[in-house]
Amino acid sequence: MTELSRIGEFGLIERIARxxxxxxxxxxxxxxxxxxxxxxxxxxxxxxxxxxxxxxFRRAYASPQDIGWKAATSALSDVAAMGGTPLFSLVSxxxxxxxxxxxxxxxxxxxxxxxxxxxAIVVGGDxxxxxxxxxxxxxxxxxxxxxxxxxxxGAQSGDLLGVTGRLGLSAAGLWALDNGKNAPVLVxxxxxxxxxxxxxxxxxxxxxxxxxxxxxxxFVQDAGHLTEPGRLGVEIEPDTLPVxxxxxxxxxxxxxxxxxxxxxxxEDYELAFAIRPEDTDDCLGMFRREFRTPIHIxxxxxxxxxxxxxxxxxxxxxxxxxxx
Amino acid sequence: MTELSRIGEFGLIERIARxxxxxxxxxxxxxxxxxxxxxxxxxxxxxxxxxxxxxxFRRAYASPQDIGWKAATSALSDVAAMGGTPLFSLVSxxxxxxxxxxxxxxxxxxxxxxxxxxxAIVVGGDxxxxxxxxxxxxxxxxxxxxxxxxxxxGAQSGDLLGVTGRLGLSAAGLWALDNGKNAPVLVxxxxxxxxxxxxxxxxxxxxxxxxxxxxxxxFVQDAGHLTEPGRLGVEIEPDTLPVxxxxxxxxxxxxxxxxxxxxxxxEDYELAFAIRPEDTDDCLGMFRREFRTPIHIxxxxxxxxxxxxxxxxxxxxxxxxxxx
Numbered sequence: 001m002t003e004l005s006r007i008g009e010f011g012l013i014e015r016i017a018r019x020x021x022x023x024x025x026x027x028x029x030x031x032x033x034x035x036x037x038x039x040x041x042x043x044x045x046x047x048x049x050x051x052x053x054x055x056x057f058r059r060a061y062a063s064p065q066d067i068g069w070k071a072a073t074s075a076l077s078d079v080a081a082m083g084g085t086p087l088f089s090l091v092s093x094x095x096x097x098x099x100x101x102x103x104x105x106x107x108x109x110x111x112x113x114x115x116x117x118x119x120a121i122v123v124g125g126d127x128x129x130x131x132x133x134x135x136x137x138x139x140x141x142x143x144x145x146x147x148x149x150x151x152x153x154g155a156q157s158g159d160l161l162g163v164t165g166r167l168g169l170s171a172a173g174l175w176a177l178d179n180g181k182n183a184p185v186l187v188x189x190x191x192x193x194x195x196x197x198x199x200x201x202x203x204x205x206x207x208x209x210x211x212x213x214x215x216x217x218x219f220v221q222d223a224g225h226l227t228e229p230g231r232l233g234v235e236i237e238p239d240t241l242p243v244x245x246x247x248x249x250x251x252x253x254x255x256x257x258x259x260x261x262x263x264x265x266x267e268d269y270e271l272a273f274a275i276r277p278e279d280t281d282d283c284l285g286m287f288r289r290e291f292r293t294p295i296h297i298x299x300x301x302x303x304x305x306x307x308x309x310x311x312x313x314x315x316x317x318x319x320x321x322x323x324x
Numbered sequence: 325m326t327e328l329s330r331i332g333e334f335g336l337i338e339r340i341a342r343x344x345x346x347x348x349x350x351x352x353x354x355x356x357x358x359x360x361x362x363x364x365x366x367x368x369x370x371x372x373x374x375x376x377x378x379x380x381f382r383r384a385y386a387s388p389q390d391i392g393w394k395a396a397t398s399a400l401s402d403v404a405a406m407g408g409t410p411l412f413s414l415v416s417x418x419x420x421x422x423x424x425x426x427x428x429x430x431x432x433x434x435x436x437x438x439x440x441x442x443x444a445i446v447v448g449g450d451x452x453x454x455x456x457x458x459x460x461x462x463x464x465x466x467x468x469x470x471x472x473x474x475x476x477x478g479a480q481s482g483d484l485l486g487v488t489g490r491l492g493l494s495a496a497g498l499w500a501l502d503n504g505k506n507a508p509v510l511v512x513x514x515x516x517x518x519x520x521x522x523x524x525x526x527x528x529x530x531x532x533x534x535x536x537x538x539x540x541x542x543f544v545q546d547a548g549h550l551t552e553p554g555r556l557g558v559e560i561e562p563d564t565l566p567v568x569x570x571x572x573x574x575x576x577x578x579x580x581x582x583x584x585x586x587x588x589x590x591e592d593y594e595l596a597f598a599i600r601p602e603d604t605d606d607c608l609g610m611f612r613r614e615f616r617t618p619i620h621i622x623x624x625x626x627x628x629x630x631x632x633x634x635x636x637x638x639x640x641x642x643x644x645x646x647x648x
Contacts, residue, residue: 004428005421012451015425019432023445027409035447037412039467040364048463049453087349088361092374092416092461096330098568101339104328108343121347123359126461127336128374137416137450137461139372145362 008227029210032151033078033214034142043149045084045142049075053133061177064103066191068136074216075138076118076195077269081214083204084142086197089115091125094135107136118197150204151164152225154211155274160232161226161299162209162284164199164270166244167219168258171265172251180252186245193269199293200271206286208279213272218264219298220315223272224308227301236299238263263310273299343544349642355612356475357402357538358466368465369408377457385501388427390515392460399462400442401593405538406464406473407528410442415449418459431460442453442521474528476549478535479598480520485550485558485623486525486533486608488570489643490595491543492582496575504539505578509570517593523617524595530610532603537596542621544639547596548632551625560623560634564586570606587634598625 004012017030027043028036034047051057051071059067072089079086091111095104104127112122120140174191176183196214203209215222220236225236242259251258275283280297287295308315328336341354351367351590352360358371375381375395383391396413403410415435419428436446444464450632501505520538527533539546544560551558567582575582599607604621611619632639 002425003421004419004423004425007425009451016392016432016451019436020446020448021440022434026445026447030448032448035412035414037343037447037465038464039368039411041367042364044465045446046412046414046463046465048414048416048448048450048461050418050450050459050461052454052459054455055418062638064471072586087358087363090359090372090463092368092372092463094374094376094379094459095328097327099327099328101328101331101336104336105339105343108340112343112345116345121350122344123350123361124344124354124356124371124372126374127333127373128375128376129379130457130459131378132456133454135374135418135454135459135461137369137372137374137459137463139414139463141361141363141368141370141417192456206534227536227631262462262497 009126028151033081034084036082036149042110043144043147044142045079045082045149047075047078047079048137048139051136051138062191064106065110068107069092069114069192071136071138072111072114073193073195073269076115076120076197077141077214077216079140079142080196080200081212081271082151083200083212084144084149084261085201086120086140086142088123088141089120090139092137093125093130094130096130096132101124111138118195133236145201150203150209150212150273151184152211155226155228155232155301157232157301157303158277159210159274159301160277160297161223161236161272161294161301162275163219163272163298164196164293164295165268166245167215167268167270168240168261168265169244170260170267183250186250190267193267195269196271196293199291202287202290203271203273206283208283208323210274212275215268215270215272216266219272220263220308220310223299226272226274227264227306227308230306232304234299234308235302236308238311240296241298242294242296256257282293345600351468352475357405358408360406360473367468367567369403369473370467371399371402372463374462375403375460375462384486386515388430389434391419392431393438393516395460395518395592396435396438396460397519399464400444400521401538401540402440403464403466404520404524405595406475406535407524407536408468408473409525410444410464411438411473412447412465413444414463415446416461417449418452418454420454420456435462442519469626472528474533474536474597476535476537477552479550479556479625479626481535481556481625482601483598483625484601484604484621485547485560485596485625486599486619487543487622488520488617488619489592490618491565491592491594492571492585492589493568494591495585497572507574510574514591517591519593520595520617523615526611526614527595527597530607532600532607534598534600539592539594539596540590542590543596544587544632544634547623550596550598551630554630557626557629558623558632560587560632562635564620564623566620
């Protein structure tokens with residue numbers, strides 16, 4: 001007997017990966033943000049994301065529209081992380097028979113709003129009874145333009161670690177909700193994240209960007225996934241990361257360290273990527289002319305050691321992992 | 325406040341359908357077995373099916389391999405019901421942290437076995453924690469050959485109602501499990517149904533077959549879906565349905581009526597379809613030369629009244645409906 005709590009989410013994924021068969025039409029299987037498959041001689045992205053009451057969300061903290069929005073965004077963000085464009089999504093919903101129909105309709109409004117904003121469309125799904133708790137599984141089907149997509153693999157020693165947006169707001173928003181503090185901007189960041197679809201597509205078209213991931217489990221942990229664990233190390237220089245003024249003010253008020261939220265908070269749905277150092281200035285300059293989304297270099301990959309270091313100090317695997 | 329228990333699964337689906345937007349690329353949206361979407365100028369099928377512990381399965385009744393097999397078959401059968409070919413599937417799994425890893429691996433073995441037998445491949449998914457109970461959501465992506473697929477719509481007055489296979493075995497198997505009776509053939513039918521992929525593809529290519537559905541909720545209820553509720557009626561003649569010898573023997577032994585299982589039992593995953601009467605003999609003859617799966621005519625559509633009648637008697641909506 002080996003409980004999941006002992007091997008953790010990543011241990012389980014490794015074991016599942018051994019069971020799943022490969023096939024010539026499966027370009028990328030389990031282990032990345034999306035599966036990449038060949039259909040009609042084109043590449044498609046497939047991804048699903050299960051959103052569970054009292055694990056991923058609390059009904060007391062958020063409206064059903066917020067919960068639906070975030071469930072959809074979490075799945076759409078996986079397509080953004082590959083540089084793909086989401087086309088269609090499906091929603092499977094399990095909820096107790098005592099649930100108010102208006103509540104479920106609210107969930108669907110949030111789901112369709114977020115999906116529509118990302119340029120995709122909810123085409124159907126399944127509804128079923130749950131003995132306890134609401135379970136929302138969102139599947140997204142996306143396309144890859146010109147067969148170019150970014151996986152988590154591809155970083156080399158000397159490459160720089162880039163990241164979009166401002167980190168930590170979502171986690172600080174959750175802290176505010178947990179502790180009954182008033183922080184509307186942070187709570188909004190927690191409830192209504194944006195999948196970086198256009199930014200991901202742009203970065204995947206930039207020839208100097210080599211690999212990418214979305215930050216769902218925390219910057220340190222997700223940056224670690226870009227090291228092809230065991231092959232490279234990545235040094236994060238936290239001083240290079242700008243602290244959002246709202247986050248700074250909030251942390252001052254409650255004597256918190258903004259870096260805790262920024263480095264291990266999770267649910268930012270920003271993009272982290274490896275980029276060739278020579279071309280970084282050009283690429284970031286063009287990105288900034290194209291988007292209002294911030295973009296920064298926050299670290300460097302190395303072959304001298306393995307894992308993730310923050311300001312020179314090795315980290316234990318931080319961030320969120322299911323079953324632990 | 326309108327509890328889901330009051331409006332039922334079909335009431336909820338109607339309300340959700342009003343929320344989901346349409347689009348030119350969405351050929352069939354919510355309300356059929358699969359969504360039909362246009363991708364790269366071809367038609368694709370998308371379907372998902374949530375399988376919930378203590379709603380769809382009990383851990384005490386079945387091995388994890390059985391449970392995984394059936395969760396996959398249930399989703400694959402939706403593609404069969406449209407006459408499509410499944411290509412890829414994704415699995416989202418939520419389970420408690422105390423679950424044995426070997427149990428989860430068993431689920432995946434069942435999932436990949438059933439998917440492989442249907443000619444498709446599991447390419448990835450999501451694993452997450454559940455506060456209570458195991459939730460398995462299977463999404464299937466399928467293709468349609470030659471843009472011909474069968475929806476639930478299309479029956480006309482005078483068309484005949486056809487059905488594949490022998491009905492009622494799965495429901496009788498569940499009764500045996502619920503009542504601690506020994507009935508290995510029936511229990512096997514309950515645990516290891518087969519999605520009628522090849523049969524569905526063949527029937528969709530038969531120009532005289534007009535509409536199709538898979539029997540997941542019971543023959544009466546699913547045949548009712550072929551009447552485009554409110555437009556037609558369908559008369560089921562139960563005497564024309566052969567009773568499986570194992571089912572007959574079992575029902576004799578325990579003083580049960582085999583027709584109860586055959587008409588409202590559900591989870592047969594056989595195919596029911598509307599067919600033009602003139603060409604029925606030819607079509608069934610060819611089908612029988614092609615497949616060992618039985619096929620029969622079991623009723624007739626009419627415009628004289630609405631709903632489903634069995635041997636002349638109107639039925640109340642039988643079969644399984646979530647939230648009721």
